[in-house]
Amino acid sequence: AQSVTQLDSQVPVFEEAPVELRCNYSSSVSVYLFWYVQYPNQGLQLLLKYLSGSTLVESINGFEAEFNKSQTSFHLRKPSVHISDTAEYFCAVSDRWGSQGNLIFGKGTKLSVKP
């Protein structure tokens, strides 16, 4: 079965600093990978995804993630964070549940951006 490890449960950073949120997955076969963001009192929103092609994927708000097959990693980065990036971030890997697609989520990383 697939599993996802997010090594940091909390990451505090100052505004305009760079940040990296780490994610490792267990599968050695082809996978699809996702990052979701959850703002307070809201559901999860898709931030970016890797399905195929270029190993570097970007979101519209400046985040990027790089798929590294040899290290089974999909770390999320942003060169300069804003206060509004404060949220919880979840890494997820595709899986199958019967005939249905499913996502296996990590435990999440709380990003706290301080002024």
Next chain:
Amino acid sequence: ETGVTQTPRHLVMGMTNKKSLKCEQHLGHNAMYWYKQSAKKPLELMFVYSLEERVENNSVPSRFSPECPNSSHLFLHLHTLQPEDSALYLCASSPGGGIDSPLHFGNGTRLTVT
């Protein structure tokens, strides 16, 4: 507006009550999901529905009962819950249920069992 609407947003119920959570998606998707989000734990998939089939999760206690009357609506019926069932319950939908389909989530129902 996320396209997936959940009601109520908050629910407090006693262990002997019966209540239902409702989810409605306006995205024309074919698959719908119930997830449980508890503190310090990964999201747990509870149930999946698609046009073709309902996929059971045998680890979900029978005090949780899903219902999907059509592809736009999903319910989670609750009865004789336990305090450890207190959590955020998230509904999600996806276009076709394939493993490359991202999920679209509602804002969740915060359930407290007293």
